[in-house]
Amino acid sequence: xxxxxxxxxxxxxxxxxxxxxxxxxxxxxxxxxxxxxxxxxxxxxxxxxxxxxxxxxxxxxxxxxxxxxxxxxxxxxxxxxxxxxxxxxxxxxxxxxxxxxxxxxxxxxxxxxxxxxxxxxxxxxxxxxxxxxxxxxxxxxxxxxxxxxxxxxxxxxxxxxxxxxxxxxxxxxxxxxxxxxxxxxxxxxxxxxxxxxxxxxxxxxxxxxxxxxxxxxxxxxxxxxxxxxxxxxxxxxxxxxxxxxxxxxxxxxxxxxxxxxxxxxxxxxxxxxxxxxxxxxxxxxxxxxxxxxxxxxxxxxxxxxxxxxxxxxxxxxxxxxxxxxxxxxxxxxxxxxxxxxxxxxxxxxxxxxxxxxxxxxxxxxxxxxxxxxxxxxxxxxxxxxxxxxxxxxxxxxxxxxxxxxxxxxxxxxxxxxxxxxxxxxxxxxxxxxxxxxxxxxxxxxxxxxxxxxxxxxxxxxxxxxxxxxxxxxxxxxxxxx
Amino acid sequence: xxxxxxxxxxxxxxxxxxxxxxxxxxxxxxxxxxxxxxxxxxxxxxxxxxxxxxxxxxxxxxxxxxxxxxxxxxxxxxxxxxxxxxxxxxxxxxxxxxxxxxxxxxxxxxxxxxxxxxxxxxxxxxxxxxxxxxxxxxxxxxxxxxxxxxxxxxxxxxxxxxxxxxxxxxxxxxxxxxxxxxxxxxxxxxxxxxxxxxx
Ligand SMILES: [Zn+2]
Ligand SMILES: [Zn+2]
Ligand SMILES: [Zn+2]
Ligand SMILES: [Zn+2]
Ligand SMILES: [Zn+2]
Ligand SMILES: [Zn+2]
Numbered sequence: 001x002x003x004x005x006x007x008x009x010x011x012x013x014x015x016x017x018x019x020x021x022x023x024x025x026x027x028x029x030x031x032x033x034x035x036x037x038x039x040x041x042x043x044x045x046x047x048x049x050x051x052x053x054x055x056x057x058x059x060x061x062x063x064x065x066x067x068x069x070x071x072x073x074x075x076x077x078x079x080x081x082x083x084x085x086x087x088x089x090x091x092x093x094x095x096x097x098x099x100x101x102x103x104x105x106x107x108x109x110x111x112x113x114x115x116x117x118x119x120x121x122x123x124x125x126x127x128x129x130x131x132x133x134x135x136x137x138x139x140x141x142x143x144x145x146x147x148x149x150x151x152x153x154x155x156x157x158x159x160x161x162x163x164x165x166x167x168x169x170x171x172x173x174x175x176x177x178x179x180x181x182x183x184x185x186x187x188x189x190x191x192x193x194x195x196x197x198x199x200x201x202x203x204x205x206x207x208x209x210x211x212x213x214x215x216x217x218x219x220x221x222x223x224x225x226x227x228x229x230x231x232x233x234x235x236x237x238x239x240x241x242x243x244x245x246x247x248x249x250x251x252x253x254x255x256x257x258x259x260x261x262x263x264x265x266x267x268x269x270x271x272x273x274x275x276x277x278x279x280x281x282x283x284x285x286x287x288x289x290x291x292x293x294x295x296x297x298x299x300x301x302x303x304x305x306x307x308x309x310x311x312x313x314x315x316x317x318x319x320x321x322x323x324x325x326x327x328x329x330x331x332x333x334x335x336x337x338x339x340x341x342x343x344x345x346x347x348x349x350x351x352x353x354x355x356x357x358x359x360x361x362x363x364x365x366x367x368x369x370x371x372x373x374x375x376x377x378x379x380x381x382x383x384x385x386x387x388x389x390x391x392x393x394x395x396x397x398x399x400x401x402x403x404x405x406x407x408x409x410x411x412x413x414x415x416x417x418x419x420x421x422x423x424x425x426x427x428x429x430x431x432x433x434x435x436x437x438x439x440x441x442x443x444x445x446x447x448x449x450x451x452x453x454x455x456x457x458x459x460x461x462x463x464x465x466x467x468x469x470x471x472x473x474x475x476x477x478x479x480x481x
Numbered sequence: 482x483x484x485x486x487x488x489x490x491x492x493x494x495x496x497x498x499x500x501x502x503x504x505x506x507x508x509x510x511x512x513x514x515x516x517x518x519x520x521x522x523x524x525x526x527x528x529x530x531x532x533x534x535x536x537x538x539x540x541x542x543x544x545x546x547x548x549x550x551x552x553x554x555x556x557x558x559x560x561x562x563x564x565x566x567x568x569x570x571x572x573x574x575x576x577x578x579x580x581x582x583x584x585x586x587x588x589x590x591x592x593x594x595x596x597x598x599x600x601x602x603x604x605x606x607x608x609x610x611x612x613x614x615x616x617x618x619x620x621x622x623x624x625x626x627x628x629x630x631x632x633x634x635x636x637x638x639x640x641x642x643x644x645x646x647x648x649x650x651x652x653x654x655x656x657x658x659x660x661x662x663x664x665x666x667x668x669x670x671x672x673x674x675x676x677x678x679x680x
Contacts, residue, residue, distance in 0.1 A: 128584050129485075129489075129548055129549075129583045129584055130485050130488065130489065131488060131489055131492045132488075146584075148583075148584075152485075152583065155485070155549055156549050156583055159546050159549040159550060160549075170582075171582075172582055172583035172584050173582060173584045174582045174584050174585050174589065175582070176582065
């Protein structure tokens, strides 16, 4: 299923970019239509990124290493250690190095804090690790001048690599933290599988230490996403299609920030038992009290018995939800809570958490239910097409609508942790107002899609437009990345 | 690889035997098998600490990858210390983990453990109960550690109050070590210890 409503996916253009030269992308700005408006201004989720293969990442890293190596007149392997410990920031590093090169090299663990004493060079030396006396030409040392025999170095490296350590392998001397650079390690690794393992692990380390690079979190996917903008924006892998936050690599979570969503998810995991009781699939109709099962994603419910329209979340009359008095998403805090007992405060805190958690959880479930609705819709339309009632193209707009609904509801779900951690005040009031508006339009859209065949196409498209506008407005005002 | 390990242990064993610490009876090491993979270590409780006068036995296992990986060491003698588990004897010490260097030796390890007994690091605890007592009630900690040294490591300081409380719990059918742990964990509050044991 192609997502054809991609007005707000800056990354799409990258994905279609047939030539895989990552740097070319940034250099071909000259053909931009002047008439076209700047997408950065229209779309709060606009994000430029490219999906790179391992070789392309290697090339990108090597170019950076080479540049720094030339700038500072140091060997490439040392430039690599410097970059790895300085977030690959060439300009910052060049500045630091020019101010005080010794301090920079010590901080990156390339040189020892105290310069090594003069060496006593005899023809035979005792290796303190394997306790054997060997000719001097079998001994090697890092900048700290701690000498060990060739065999001990390679054994040391093999043991470390087998434990998954690569860029962080230090000297074998006591209290010495000088790191072994890549060329030194490779010189002492004979076995090809060991060299391969080392290069694989260090590649992982380099990508993880590079703020402009992010491994695709998709299962068994080796794509690395590259962006010059280090922001919590939505990136989509062009191989496995996984959607994730560029900054933290987790599920995309706008408008909530990376740190906040992490806190929220931890809290939800910790409090899962307390919250379990609310995950019911059935509720009683608030009017006739007949048991109603929720089998669609829409939270606007209609009792099959008495036809009463009500809200699944708060069981309130749906009539009050459609208007501007929509209050369902907002949590009413007790204004006198500071004067209440500790127990009352704890109860209030739990109540507040459950309010947000319940809505967060409910929209996540609705997303899944709406996916099922879409499947059913697909088979119904298939039948229609088979029996000559229009073509797939005629019904395409319904799928477009369903995809848009999923996108909107996804954002809505992530507005709840955002609101939970907000301080009370006018900003929160504005946020909750916009959230309520978005929620109301999403439920309207969901209601219309569930009754797709009887809904007027123009009416549905109008509803899509309103919902997406509400979503963009909220993100424009609150997506602060 | 195992070859280097045995070679090293052989050499280190001699080094410890000949060291001045052995002469002063501060540390000791003994081979338990011919393959140099299992050893018994002993350290004396440092002076001016609650462990003074005690003798602490350690289990030392030498991995095949020694000295590129650290030896596995734990206390056999029961001890009350924030960085040593009062249950298993497991030790939280950086050089036995990621701060190990291949050029370190058994002697380094034993001396570092002795230093750990002189200077605990309650912010990096192995035993949370002991660490909390250390931070909240240092005098209570010292008393308890001294008592444990007397009970398990042959230390000279007898605390009749502790012994009496333990005896009271033994009379109620509680096993001695279990009684000592409960009382130590509750700052020698007999009532709370009893409550915990029978709850
Ligand atoms: Zn050697
Ligand atoms: Zn060194
Ligand atoms: Zn992927
Ligand atoms: Zn994030
Ligand atoms: Zn009803
Ligand atoms: Zn409601």
